[in-house]
Amino acid sequence: MNTFYPSAELVPALWFPLVKKFYQAYYPSGKPNKADPIWVIRNKGKVLCAVRLKQFSNCQLLTAMVTAPEYRNKGLGSHLISNIHSPLEQSSSYCFAFTHLVAFYTRNHFQEIPPIELPKELFNRFYAYTSQGRNLTPMRYKSS
Incomplete structure (x- = not known):
């Protein structure tokens, strides 16, 4: 990466309205x-x-x-993602990658898994999303 970017920051409560506005502008279904x-x-x-780590x-x-x-x-x-490796390692971490983004997540330490390997609460959510026609691939974070 040739461009310098600042480090990732955990959003304090004071910033929440700013982050909510960001999601509304660029990813309304993101719902912080x-x-x-x-x-x-x-x-x-x-x-x-921005990225959210939904807790289960x-x-x-x-x-x-x-x-x-x-x-x-x-x-x-x-x-x-490279700035949040530590929080990703604190608990088993997963993502439901849009299929066209699987290569991106693979480069960032996620590995494709069969849906049956998802924890039950995530499997049910994954099934609901894919039943709505979303083209998703389940992935699990693997630290290097």
């Missing part, structure tokens, strides 16, 4: 939740990229990852 940790990369008060009883789901359009395809998403 104050109960789940949200990590962002921002520059001069502007959110450039025995695992977490990396979800609602979005980058502002003018910063896409510049390595920012990978930079964000």
